[in-house]
Amino acid sequence: MTELIWDGKYKDGKKVGPVRIALPFQTVETVNETAQERQLTLDLLFSGRETEWRNRLIWGDKKYVLPSLLPEFAGKVNLIYIDPPFATGDDFSFSTEIPESDDDFIKRPSIVEQKAYRDTWGRGLESYLQWFYETTILLRELLSEKGSIYVHLDWHVGHYAKTILDEVFGQDNFLNEVVWVRSAPRSNVKRGLPAGHDTIFIYTRSAESVWNRPMSALSDEYTKSHYSNVEPGTGRFYTLDNMISPNPDRPNLKYEWKGVTRVWRVTRENMQRLHDEGRIVYTAQGVARYKRYLDESQGTPFTTVWQDIPPVNSKAIERVGYRTQKPEALLERIIKASSNKGDLVLDCYCGSGTSAAVAEKLGRNWIACDLGRFAIHTTRKRLLSIDNVKPFVVLFPGRIAKLIQRSYLSSSCCLQESQTQKSSLLRKTVECLSRRKVPG
Ligand SMILES: C[S@@+](CC[C@H](N)C(=O)[O-])C[C@H]1O[C@@H](n2cnc3c(N)ncnc32)[C@H](O)[C@@H]1O
Numbered sequence: 001m002t003e004l005i006w007d008g009k010y011k012d013g014k015k016v017g018p019v020r021i022a023l024p025f026q027t028v029e030t031v032n033e034t035a036q037e038r039q040l041t042l043d044l045l046f047s048g049r050e051t052e053w054r055n056r057l058i059w060g061d062k063k064y065v066l067p068s069l070l071p072e073f074a075g076k077v078n079l080i081y082i083d084p085p086f087a088t089g090d091d092f093s094f095s096t097e098i099p100e101s102d103d104d105f106i107k108r109p110s111i112v113e114q115k116a117y118r119d120t121w122g123r124g125l126e127s128y129l130q131w132f133y134e135t136t137i138l139l140r141e142l143l144s145e146k147g148s149i150y151v152h153l154d155w156h157v158g159h160y161a162k163t164i165l166d167e168v169f170g171q172d173n174f175l176n177e178v179v180w181v182r183s184a185p186r187s188n189v190k191r192g193l194p195a196g197h198d199t200i201f202i203y204t205r206s207a208e209s210v211w212n213r214p215m216s217a218l219s220d221e222y223t224k225s226h227y228s229n230v231e232p233g234t235g236r237f238y239t240l241d242n243m244i245s246p247n248p249d250r251p252n253l254k255y256e257w258k259g260v261t262r263v264w265r266v267t268r269e270n271m272q273r274l275h276d277e278g279r280i281v282y283t284a285q286g287v288a289r290y291k292r293y294l295d296e297s298q299g300t301p302f303t304t305v306w307q308d309i310p311p312v313n314s315k316a317i318e319r320v321g322y323r324t325q326k327p328e329a330l331l332e333r334i335i336k337a338s339s340n341k342g343d344l345v346l347d348c349y350c351g352s353g354t355s356a357a358v359a360e361k362l363g364r365n366w367i368a369c370d371l372g373r374f375a376i377h378t379t380r381k382r383l384l385s386i387d388n389v390k391p392f393v394v395l396f397p398g399r400i401a402k403l404i405q406r407s408y409l410s411s412s413c414c415l416q417e418s419q420t421q422k423s424s425l426l427r428k429t430v431e432c433l434s435r436r437k438v439p440g
Contacts, residue, residue, distance in 0.1 A: 004163040007126045009133070018134035020067045023397040028059065028408050031380060033391035055392040057356065057383075058369040059376045059408065061116055062348040065369045066138040068397045069346075073367075077142045078210065078343035081334055081355045083152040083326060084132065085120060116371050129160055135348070136168040142346065143205045148175070148338040151201045152326070158199045169203040176202045180330065181307040202338075214337045215299035216308065227294040237294040240281055243271075260287050306333070320378050322352030331358040339364055353379025360386055373408070 009015060030038070044051045058065050120131045139149060149169070153161050166174060178200040218226075227237040245253055245263045254263045257271055264271060271288065274280050280288045309329045312319050318328050331354050339345060341363040347355035350368035356379055359366035370376055376394065383389050394408070 001167075002163070003167060004129070004160060006129045008123070008130045016130065016134075018067065018138050019063065020070075021064050022071060023064055023068045024399065025056075025058070025068060025395040025397055026399065027393050028396050029394040030054070031057075031392050031394060032384065032389055037391060053365060055356070055360070055365055055390060056367045056395055057350075057353075057376060057379055057392055058367065058395045058397065059371075059373065060369060060397045061371050062135060062369060063116075064397045066135070066142070066348060069367070070138070070141060073344075073346075074141050075144050076344060077346045077367075078144050078147050079335065079339040079345045079364075080139050080143060080147070080149040081152070081331065081345065081347050082135075082139070082150070082349055083324070083347075083351065084135070084349050085324075086128070086153060086156045113372055125157070125160070128157060129164065132157070132161055133164050133168070136164060139346075139348070140168055140205070145206050146208050146210050147205045148209045149203050149205075150334050150338070151203075152180075152198060153201070154198045155195055158201075162201055165201055165203055169205070173203050173205065173207075174201070175204050175209075176304050178202065179305045180309065181305065182309075182311045200334075210338055210340060210343070212337055212340075214302045214333050216302050217299045218294075218297060222300075223294060227297075231291075231293075238291050239294070240289040241292050243280075243288050243290050257288055258282065258286055260285070262287070264288075302333070306330075309333070320352045320382055322375070322378055325352040326354045328354060328358050331355050332362065335359055335362055335364060350379055351375050353382045357382050357386060360389055376408075 033041075041051050120128055136151075143149060151161065151165060162177075180198045180200060181196060182198050183196055223237075226239045229238050229240070230236070231238060243265050245265045248263050250263050253265070253267065255261065255268050257264065257268070266274070271280070274290065275288075279291050281291050282288060309327055312325050312327050316327075319325065335345060335355070335358055343364050345355060345359040345364045345366045346368075347366075348369045350356055350370045351372075352375065353368060356366045356368035360383060368379060370379070380394065383392065396408075
């Protein structure tokens with residue numbers, strides 16, 4: 001096997017794995033729950049029966065959140081989408097518009113975020129690769145046997161990450177590399193070519209993974225050029241498909257049909273059935289062709305190059321002012337392709353909450369996590385703007401919910417809050433967390 005080695009991957013001849021800290025989750029807030037629903041949950045809880053599932057928005061570093069999810073969710077997550085930070089301080093800052101002003105407010109990284117940034121990039125690429133490797137190990141443990149993971153990256157670290165994903169998930173489980181053509185490239189790049197795409201690697205846990213083939217609607221041009229035949233009587237448009245097998249080495253499919261001997265795509269019985277159903281048209285030479293109706297077409301399958309999804313632009317309705325926000329259409333394609341209704345979707349770098357919002361709209365269950373308070377608040381607000389959003393809980397990993405609650409609740413006025421106050425609160429948080437190491 002080919003293996004990528006970086007400084008810090010091995011210690012005393014053994015691979016350095018993730019720190020396994022399993023902290024209990026504390027509820028910071030239950031959102032959108034009626035008094036009756038709350039009472040029902042309490043009744044169920046006290047009677048020892050299972051309470052209804054609540055989607056979870058978790059405020060914390062993935063380093064603590066992922067191992068804390070393992071006791072309950074190992075092997076249970078159906079789909080993981082991650083859009084991890086890479087290479088720039090932008091990953092930990094955001095801009096937002098100040099009401100009644102033309103200015104943008106730029107939030108600088110908090111202490112917790114700065115610490116995470118040091119974990120990630122403190123020693124440059126070496127530490128990033130270790131950080132990424134440890135994440136993928138825990139994510140694999142969370143993924144169900146039929147699950148898939150989508151890892152969204154770009155030219156900064158994508159090529160290194162691919163080798164790590166091969167190592168953790170297995171080369172055989174690599175499904176696709178999707179190229180998302182995200183923008184019109186900047187034309188002011190002086191050297192080299194302007195970058196215009198991101199890369200999304202798809203891995204499955206096994207060959208049994210859920211796969212609902214994504215299809216694109218047929219273009220008008222294609223419809224006109226291919227579906228030009230009209231069926232007399234019904235007026236239905238149709239095209240004629242080849243029925244001869246591309247593989248001549250199929251002796252069981254070689255037979256004579258209406259005087260023509262070929263290797264066909266279907267068995268003799270199916271050919272007879274299609275003939276009886278009026279689905280076969282014969283050419284002047286008597287060769288059978290399959291009648292495919294336009295109104296039955298599901299479109300054409302998407303390839304690995306996705307050029308039809310624009311980035312979130314400044315005028316987009318879905319825009320929430322989060323610098324790295326991804327378009328909902330992108331997540332919709334991913335979630336529909338690799339999960340079914342009721343499945344559990346996880347994103348441990350949720351940012352503005354795109355994956356959670358789309359999962360909610362598509363009837364999937366979700367767990368979303370982010371380190372940043374602004375990310376959590378943006379996601380919460382975004383979810384609440386969805387019609388009939390199901391109640392969800394905001395959680396924090398650790399036993400310091402009271403402290404966290406104060407800090408969390410004060411962020412509704414985070415633009416005015418004094419920086420010193422915020423810093424001391426968060427410093428205490430970090431101190432508490434770092435004292436709570438539980439060896440794995
Ligand atoms: C590229 S953004 C994700 C954007 C998101 N896909 C969206 O559509 O809004 C990466 C996110 O990872 C978060 N992050 C960085 N390090 C983290 C960590 N160690 N644990 C949890 N979240 C982290 C950042 O706060 C940021 O919101």
